[in-house]
Amino acid sequence: MDFFDNWTVQVRKGLLELCVLNLLLEGEQYGYDIIRKVLEVPGFGITEGTLYPLLSRLKMQGLVQTRLVESSSGPARKYYALTAKGRKTSATMNEHLQEILTGLNTLHGKDKR
Amino acid sequence: MDFFDNWTVQVRKGLLELCVLNLLLEGEQYGYDIIRKVLEVPGFGITEGTLYPLLSRLKMQGLVQTRLVESSSGPARKYYALTAKGRKTSATMNEHLQEILTGLNTLHGKDKR
DNA sequence: CGATGTACCTTGCTTTACAAGGTACTAAGT
DNA sequence: ACTTAGTACCTTGTAAAGCAAGGTACATCG
Numbered sequence: 212m213d214f215f216d217n218w219t220v221q222v223r224k225g226l227l228e229l230c231v232l233n234l235l236l237e238g239e240q241y242g243y244d245i246i247r248k249v250l251e252v253p254g255f256g257i258t259e260g261t262l263y264p265l266l267s268r269l270k271m272q273g274l275v276q277t278r279l280v281e282s283s284s285g286p287a288r289k290y291y292a293l294t295a296k297g298r299k300t301s302a303t304m305n306e307h308l309q310e311i312l313t314g315l316n317t318l319h320g321k322d323k324r
Numbered sequence: 325m326d327f328f329d330n331w332t333v334q335v336r337k338g339l340l341e342l343c344v345l346n347l348l349l350e351g352e353q354y355g356y357d358i359i360r361k362v363l364e365v366p367g368f369g370i371t372e373g374t375l376y377p378l379l380s381r382l383k384m385q386g387l388v389q390t391r392l393v394e395s396s397s398g399p400a401r402k403y404y405a406l407t408a409k410g411r412k413t414s415a416t417m418n419e420h421l422q423e424i425l426t427g428l429n430t431l432h433g434k435d436k437r
Numbered sequence: 438c439g440a441t442g443t444a445c446c447t448t449g450c451t452t453t454a455c456a457a458g459g460t461a462c463t464a465a466g467t
Numbered sequence: 468a469c470t471t472a473g474t475a476c477c478t479t480g481t482a483a484a485g486c487a488a489g490g491t492a493c494a495t496c497g
Contacts, residue, residue: 212451214385214387214413215413215416215417215420217451217452218338218341218342218417219338219420220338220451220452220484220485220486221337221338221341221452221453221484221485222337222338222339222342222420222421222424223338223484223485224334224335224337224338224452224453224483224484224485225331225332225333225334225335225336225337225484226335226424226428227484227485228331228334228484229331229335229428230427230428230431233428233431233432234431234432236431236432237431241444241445242444242445243443243444243445244444252427252428252430252431253423253426253427254420254423254424254426254427255424255427257485257486258485258486258487259444259445259446259486260446260447260448260485260486260487260488260489261484261485261486263445263446263447264446264447264484264485265484265485267446268484272327274327282443282444282493282494283494284442284443284493284494284495285442285443285444285492285493285494285495286443286444286445286491286492286493286494287444287445287493288443288444288445289444289445300327300328301432303328304328304331305432307328307332307335307367308335310366310367311335311339311367311368312425313366313367314343314365314366314367314368315339315342315343315346315365317365318343318346318347318349318350318365319346319347319349319414319418325482330482330483333453333454333455333482333483334453334454334483334484336453336454337452337453337454337483337484338453340453340454341453354475354476355475355476356474356475356476357475370454370455371454371455371456372475372476372477373454373455373456373457373458373477373478373479374453374454374455376476376477376478377453377454377477377478378453378454380477381453395462395463395474395475396463397462397463397464397473397474398461398462398463398464398473398474398475399460399461399462399463399474399475399476400462400475400476401474401475401476402475402476
């Protein structure tokens with residue numbers, strides 16, 4: 212694994228969490244479906260070994276709540292929905308990210324572009 | 325440490341690396357000075373325990389090169405400068421980050437803002 | 438009854454940020 | 468001379484996250 216590939220892994224840390232929260236802003240979703248949707252987002256990508264622990268963390272922190280729904284075409288689905296705290300936290304995270312990116316731009320944007 | 329504080333730590337991973345590379349686009353710098361400059365960037369912040377291993381990785385990967393310069397007001401300074409590979413890699417990283425952020429916006433920007 | 442698709446979860450590995458500590462040089466107090 | 472503070476580098480140990488790989492279980496189709 213070369214430097215750039217490894218970097219893309221590292222840069223996901225944190226951003227994936229926000230990615231999932233933002234996806235849940237659209238409405239409740241179940242895990243397997245979240246994976247498919249995130250895979251479609253250019254630059255992202257996620258596997259089960261990443262998503263399920265991530266969702267557990269979000270639930271443990273009270274940012275999401277779950278409900279089980281029977282499915283006629285397979286095993287039961289666990290739907291995740293944002294709590295009020297989750298919506299508030301995701302807003303704060305988006306703001307903080309914006310601040311960081313602005314800071315990043317002040318560095319390499321001094322005289323270029 | 326609460327969820328948000330921990331998230332800010334996680335989101336630095338990868339971004340800090342790019343932050344330092346972008347700072348070096350301005351010209352060669354030595355470690356102690358990089359710390360002071362990054363501390364001034366809103367949203368960022370870095371300590372010695374983070375920067376020195378980070379710089380070692382960049383050098384090991386051939387993205388930067390170093391030279392020692394004696395100082396009359398303290399210990400010798402180790403100046404870091406980007407190599408050609410380093411400039412190329414930082415450009416690729418900036419592009420990839422832009423792609424990721426665009427993807428992130430397509431998620432929570434569907435009907436909001 | 439095997440294979441495929443759906444859907445969940447866990448284990449082990451690697452990488453990183455950070456706090457804390459360590460070394461060493463210079464200069465200014467006391 | 469001794470101590471403190473500022474500069475400047477580096478290392479160690481801990482916690483957290485992504486990911487490959489594997490495991491379980493239900494449904495459907497051949």
